[in-house]
Amino acid sequence: xxxxxKIRRNTETILKGIPASKGYAIGNAFIIRDFTIxxxxxxxxxxxxxxxxxxxxxxxxxxxxxEKYTKNIGKExxxxxxxxxxxxxxxxxxxxxxxxxxxxxxxxxxxYAVLKxxxxxxxxxxxxxxKLIRERALELSQIRNKFLELLINKKVSTSIPKDTIVVAxxxxxxxxxxxxxxxxxxxxxxxxxxxxHCSILARSFRxxxxxxxxxxxxxxxxxxxxxxxxYKGIIVANPKRKTLxxxxxxxxxxxxxxxxxxxxxxxxxxxRDGRRIELHANLxxxxxxxxxxxxxxxxxxxxxxxxxxxxxxxxxxxxTLSEFEQLxxxxxxxxxxxxxxxxxxxxxxxxxxxxxxxxxxxNETNPxxxxxxxxxxLANPDFFKAQLRAFLKASIEKNVQIMIxxxxxxxxxxxxxxxxxxxxxxxxxxGFEFDHNxxxxxxIETPAAALQTGVLAKYVDFFSIGTNDLTQYTLVADxxxxxxxxxxxxxxxxxxxxxxxxxxxxxxxxxxxxxxGELASHPAATTILIGLGFDSxxxxxxxxxxxxxWISEIDSNNSREIxxxxxxxxxSDQVRDFLDIG
Amino acid sequence: MIADYVEVINPxxxxxRPAAEIVKTASKFxxxxxxxxxxxxxxxxxxxxxxxxxxxxxxxxxxxxxxxDEEIALKALKELFERGFDEI
Numbered sequence: 309x310x311x312x313x314k315i316r317r318n319t320e321t322i323l324k325g326i327p328a329s330k331g332y333a334i335g336n337a338f339i340i341r342d343f344t345i346x347x348x349x350x351x352x353x354x355x356x357x358x359x360x361x362x363x364x365x366x367x368x369x370x371x372x373x374x375e376k377y378t379k380n381i382g383k384e385x386x387x388x389x390x391x392x393x394x395x396x397x398x399x400x401x402x403x404x405x406x407x408x409x410x411x412x413x414x415x416x417x418x419x420y421a422v423l424k425x426x427x428x429x430x431x432x433x434x435x436x437x438x439k440l441i442r443e444r445a446l447e448l449s450q451i452r453n454k455f456l457e458l459l460i461n462k463k464v465s466t467s468i469p470k471d472t473i474v475v476a477x478x479x480x481x482x483x484x485x486x487x488x489x490x491x492x493x494x495x496x497x498x499x500x501x502x503x504x505h506c507s508i509l510a511r512s513f514r515x516x517x518x519x520x521x522x523x524x525x526x527x528x529x530x531x532x533x534x535x536x537x538x539y540k541g542i543i544v545a546n547p548k549r550k551t552l553x554x555x556x557x558x559x560x561x562x563x564x565x566x567x568x569x570x571x572x573x574x575x576x577x578x579x580r581d582g583r584r585i586e587l588h589a590n591l592x593x594x595x596x597x598x599x600x601x602x603x604x605x606x607x608x609x610x611x612x613x614x615x616x617x618x619x620x621x622x623x624x625x626x627x628t629l630s631e632f633e634q635l636x637x638x639x640x641x642x643x644x645x646x647x648x649x650x651x652x653x654x655x656x657x658x659x660x661x662x663x664x665x666x667x668x669x670x671n672e673t674n675p676x677x678x679x680x681x682x683x684x685x686l687a688n689p690d691f692f693k694a695q696l697r698a699f700l701k702a703s704i705e706k707n708v709q710i711m712i713x714x715x716x717x718x719x720x721x722x723x724x725x726x727x728x729x730x731x732x733x734x735x736x737x738x739g740f741e742f743d744h745n746x747x748x749x750x751x752i753e754t755p756a757a758a759l760q761t762g763v764l765a766k767y768v769d770f771f772s773i774g775t776n777d778l779t780q781y782t783l784v785a786d787x788x789x790x791x792x793x794x795x796x797x798x799x800x801x802x803x804x805x806x807x808x809x810x811x812x813x814x815x816x817x818x819x820x821x822x823x824x825g826e827l828a829s830h831p832a833a834t835t836i837l838i839g840l841g842f843d844s845x846x847x848x849x850x851x852x853x854x855x856x857x858w859i860s861e862i863d864s865n866n867s868r869e870i871x872x873x874x875x876x877x878x879x880s881d882q883v884r885d886f887l888d889i890g
Numbered sequence: 891m892i893a894d895y896v897e898v899i900n901p902x903x904x905x906x907r908p909a910a911e912i913v914k915t916a917s918k919f920x921x922x923x924x925x926x927x928x929x930x931x932x933x934x935x936x937x938x939x940x941x942x943x944x945x946x947x948x949x950x951x952x953x954x955x956x957x958x959d960e961e962i963a964l965k966a967l968k969e970l971f972e973r974g975f976d977e978i
Contacts, residue, residue: 394910394937403936429938436942440905444941 315527320548325521327541328502329510330603332559333494334552335473337532337545339525356412363408363418366459367399373458377485387512391481391505398451404429419459426452437741439705440649443501450480450506468492473534475524481505488513494536496543498524503649514574518543539600569853572860573604579838583864586844587856588653590824592616594639597646601852607650607707609846610772610824611643613695614657633694640702651707653772653846654699655751656692658713660684676786681714686723696731703743711749711772716756721767752821753777758810765817772846773810775825779803797880798827799887804836804875811841822846831858832887838862839871891956892964900974903946906937908975913937915966921957923967934967 315321374392381388398404404425411421426448433445468474468490475496476483484495484506495510500519510517516538528534528545535544535555544551566573577587588609589602593616602608617639622632644652660680672678685692699710712724728748735742752758753774761771775798780786782803785795797803814821822844828834834855837845847855870887877883898904904912916923916934923934927949932939934953945951951971955964 390907390910394906397910397913397937401936401938403933403939429942432942433938436944438944438946441941441944444906448938 314529315545317529317532318546320551321545323521323524323527323543323545325496325518325541325543326502327538328500328507328519329495329515329517329538330600331514331516331538332555332562333473333516333536333538334555335471335493335534336469337528337530337534338468338472338474339528339530340474340476341525356415359412359418359421360409362459363412363422366418366455369458370399370455371396373482377482380489381485385512388485388509391509395451395481398448419456422452422455422459440503443504446478446499446501447481447505450478453478454480454482473536475528477525479506481509484509484513488515494534494538496521496524496534496536498522539603540598565853569857572857573853575860577606577856577859579859579862579864581863581865583838585838585842585859586822587852587859588822588844588846589849589852590846591643594642596849597643599849601849602647604852604856605650606844608643608647608652609822609844611652611654612658613654614659616643619657629690629694633698636695636698637701640698640708644702644705644708648705648707651709653709653711653749655711655713656682656685656695676780682712682720682724683714686720689727693727693731696728697735700731700735700742700746701740703746704741706743708743709747709749709770711751711770713751714753714777715750715764716754718760718763718767721750721764725767752810754781755806758806761810761813762817765814765819768819770820770822771810771814772822772824773807775823775827778806782806797884799883800880801875801877801883804883807840808875815841820844826851828855834858835862835867835870836874836887838864839867891954892960893952893954894964894968896951896953896968896971898945898947898949898951898971900977901947902977903949904940904943906941908977909937909940911970911975912940912967915970916963918966919955919957919959919963921955921960921963923963924954926952926954
């Protein structure tokens with residue numbers, strides 16, 4: 309029975325999916341319906357010999373088509389060439405060929421043998437824990453469909469009009485390539501993963517694509533006007549005039565931005581001389597997950613969980629700790645899935661200090677030098693462990709790492725690691741899956757931690773320098789306090805020297821160091837950060853594209869010279885003058 | 891029949907691209923090639939078999955070669971693993 313209703317013509321309808329390839333597109337729907345095959349069992353008019361011949365001919369035909377695409381694409385799109393290459397290996401896979409031949413020899417049709425064989429391996433892939441491997445199963449089913457299509461000699465319509473938006477259940481890699489050659493405007497599929505071949509190809513061809521739109525082929529009508537927002541994963545069918553006007557202005561803004569930034573934003577973030585810098589975003593709130601800039605990053609370098617998680621609700625609604633753990637897990641997992649396969653770094657709650665004074669009402673005379681960050685967490689181990697367990701559970705796709713705020717002593721790191729290990733044991737005992745190699749890092753935001761980097765490096769996987777706190781604790785100046793805010797300067801020679809010392813110690817121990825804070829939001833400051841040797845830079849989403857562009861214009865050798873020069877000055881004003889920062 | 895152990899050293903583990911490299915190398919030889927992890931074994935010339943083999947970084951993999959050219963086949967595959975599939 310058909311339960312899915314078609315949407316009403318001429319009624320604006322919004323459908324949600326998963327963004328797979330960024331960009332906006334306007335066009336007309338072109339629905340590709342799935343064909344069904346009727347497998348023929350052994351019968352009077354089937355010749356085993358003919359079926360075998362048909363099977364082998366189809367492999368050849370499929371391969372010829374792939375050759376043609378490889379030639380048209382050209383070697384410079386290495387990604388696409390490798391994908392086509394891997395399809396060829398699957399076509400010639402000895403296990404698959406043997407299995408198909410065996411079924412044909414039992415008197416079945418080639419279609420039936422291909423279907424059964426591929427499904428067997430699709431199921432084998434689906435039973436693997438690793439999400440990346442499970443996504444390969446979908447690719448295999450796309451290759452299978454394409455194979456069957458050739459076998460049955462039923463080709464995708466070759467006359468595709470301009471401004472077409474293709475709507476399909478799934479698409480194979482070569483279908484995406486074929487559509488690209490027809491200059492289609494966008495792609496929508498019901499199934500798919502963001503790391504499957506078709507998504508990767510759509511991104512490499514810069515064709516906007518939304519995947520995971522349930523029942524899209526049934527709900528949309530051929531020829532209908534469709535808008536695709538490949539940033540948010542939203543499609544609009546039959547847009548109203550007002551929606552269309554707004555959408556067109558978004559396209560205009562986008563193309564202006566892309567024109568200004570040029571090709572660089574499509575490349576991995578690197579300096580002019582090719583030194584790769586990981587560019588990460590800071591994340592405070594869930595709605596920021598919709599920011600299109602996230603697509604141009606290497607992941608999230610800092611999730612401020614004290615903002616992301618509604619902690620007020622926990623205290624005011626009287627949730628139990630295990631309910632609070634579950635609530636956290638769901639939100640962390642949502643972030644991890646949204647960013648997959650990019651890495652997300654969650655920072656444990658940084659409570660106390662100037663944050664949530666009403667909630668804690670500790671009435672400390674000097675909260676910034678008081679009970680905050682890791683100190684609060686270690687004093688409330690059950691509360692801390694609920695968060696650590698939520699992190700671990702969210703790490704199932706292996707793209708999560710965690711870090712601890714406000715470290716001043718080695719004991720704090722050892723105590724945190726002890727609690728983390730307890731959590732791992734508990735989850736193992738209770739049968740939860742998690743990433744056993746989850747990376748553990750700490751924030752360097754106090755002079756104490758900076759000066760002990762070499763010791764701390766023995767216990768942690770990575771460091772992240774928080775410039776705001778490091779500056780305020782080094783210079784004893786609250787930047788919110790107008791009487792002393794002029795003292796607050798991340799370019800003070802002592803702050804630069806501390807960062808340099810910390811990074812050098814970390815590197816000597818083979819650990820990576822990132823920076824999170826808005827220090828990078830000026831070109832000259834970015835030069836200093838590159839000169840210091842940071843491996844990754846994390847900034848708020850609105851600065852991502854600019855910082856990416858600045859990094860691409862920096863020469864890393866030159867930046868080291870600029871840093872050396874900056875380190876010779878005696879005052880922050882001299883450093884600022886030298887860097888030409890007002 | 892000869893066998894030896896290797897370790898997956900590239901950070902991304904044995905995903906699709908390294909699997910393709912293994913198939914291409916293994917297919918150059920006449921010998922039968924088997925890869926084994928924790929008692930689970932697959933045909934080294936089958937990309938689909940290799941894709942089902944869970945082998946993240948640090949995994950110990952047993953390579954078995956059986957045939958006239960088993961010596962050079964095993965050597966070539968070992969070298970491929972030791973190079974981290976040219977990903978490091």
